[in-house]
Amino acid sequence: MxxxxxxxxxxxxxxxxxxxxxxxxxxxxxxxxxxxxxxxxxxxxxxxxxxxxxxxxxSTATHAQAGPFTADDCIARLAEADRRFAPWLQPLQRSAADVAGIEPARIAAALNHMHHESHRLxxxxxxxxxxxxxxxxxxxxxxxxxxxxxxxxxxxxxxxxxxxxxxxxxxxxxxxxxxxxxxxxxxxxxxxDLREAIWHDLMGAxxxxxxxxxxxxxxxxxxxxxxxxxxxxxxxxxxxxxxxxxxxxxxxxxxxxxxxxxxxxxxxxxxxxxxxxxxxxxxxxxxxxxxxxxxxxxxxxxxxxxxxxxxxxxxxxxxxx
Ligand SMILES: C[S@@+](CC[C@H](N)C(=O)[O-])C[C@H]1O[C@@H](n2cnc3c(N)ncnc32)[C@H](O)[C@@H]1O
Missing domain, CATH: 3.40.50.150 (Vaccinia Virus protein VP39)
Structure with missing residues (x-):
């Protein structure tokens, strides 16, 4: 120190x-x-x-997708995650949305928070x-x-x-x-950790x-x-x-x-x-x-x-x- x-x-x-x-x-x-x-x-x-x-x-232009994100965007992302994580989801008979644990509108709100703040430090x-x-x-x-x-x-x-x-x-x-x-x-x-892997995928946005x-x-x-x-x-x-x-x-x-x-x-x-x-x-x-x-x-x-x-x-x- x-x-x-x-x-x-x-x-x-x-x-x-x-x-x-x-x-x-x-x-x-x-x-x-x-x-x-x-x-x-x-x-x-x-x-x-x-x-x-x-x-x-x-320092600011690091976002893969322009926001704001809608619930529909997140539904589409979750459908994509269903395909990507099928080998782990199918044996559990669960969807990516289930495992993410939060409904699409709240996922969109979380992504928008990060996006909205994208000009902040x-x-x-x-x-x-x-x-x-x-x-x-x-x-x-x-x-x-x-x-x-x-x-x-x-x-x-x-x-x-x-x-x-x-x-x-x-x-x-x-x-x-x-x-x-x-x-x-x-x-x-x-x-x-399937839930974190799915969240990581969503955060790709x-x-x-x-x-x-x-x-x-x-x-x-x-x-x-x-x-x-x-x-x-x-x-x-x-x-x-x-x-x-x-x-x-x-x-x-x-x-x-x-x-x-x-x-x-x-x-x-x-x-x-x-x-x-x-x-x-x-x-x-x-x-x-x-x-x-x-x-x-x-x-x-x-x-x-x-x-x-x-x-x-x-x-x-x-x-x-
Ligand atoms: C939510 S952000 C931090 C937000 C920040 N504290 C703020 O004030 O806005 C999470 C950060 O943790 C970093 N991070 C997460 N896990 C890490 C790890 N295992 N090693 C290094 N960096 C990590 C990511 O790169 C990212 O910048």
Missing amino acids: QSTSPLCSDRPPALPASREIPAAMSGFEPLAHDERATAYLTMIRRYICGPASDLPES TMCSDVLLDNVVSLARTVIDERVPGDFIETGVWRGGVTILMRAVLNAFGAHDRNVWVADSFEGLPEPDPAV VSGLRSDLSAVREAFARVGLLDRRVCFLPGWFADTLPRAPIDRLALIRLDGDWYESTRVALESLYPRLSPGGFVIVDDYGLPTGCARAVDEYRALHAIAAPLVQVDRQAVYWRKPC
Whole structure:
């Protein structure tokens, strides 16, 4: 955490003149008062949630199909999935729609959410972003030692906010770790998890959430936040997380959607979470296997700390001191 890793950025790359950012957002000085911290974080939140229409094409044009998606589009996609996954569906005498577990109109709504947000740097709602700021501030105020990490960053918005929180509250001895394949979600094996494999197929409509590492670095740089405190872990979690040179963590945010992505992240990172630190699980309420991975891990390690609901989908818990 306190050490500088070769994975960390040394300095922001020079910005092209056309993408200069307002002076107020660059060269940020530590803030003395809550009011200034709040104003700064509001500005950063506007940046990660606002339409980033002047971002390079590579950072936003990753969708395989133009939205908005309708229920009929999803019915057609499910029919296609019936054919593609027939070897696994037929013995079960089930359809792809059955196994997906959600009716087509709600699948369309989920895809549209990702599509609609396609010009944002995060798909998280205000409630989820409030939760990140609040828990990050708690560990800073209470001096819980360790870095922050998000596993599954997509376009990096939440990790940009985490880095901004360090500035806002003068926590200059912590790093923010940015872990993603930058190739989208891994393809689940239908023989192991048919539901996730079908969801992966449906997510093809939004390019399986593929993002781009250089665009994420640029998104940090545009607000003066790409520095040696930002450490990238590009690659599959199973390869990057177990050997990541992270000493201690104070805040872990899991947002990798699948069972295996959640399981690997918990196994690799929870032992490094300081007592008093938090784990946020974005996807606990999804129909994928995330909740199963969390429940299994908590049962295996006799973790009794209560799960706190953030919204219909996300939860967090605090590691006991
Ligand atoms: C739902 S998106 C994350 C959304 C993001 N946190 C935000 O604020 O909008 C899920 C991300 O997890 C990544 N991901 C999922 N499983 C992964 C794995 N096993 N290894 C690496 N990246 C993974 C995907 O590439 C994708 O960018």
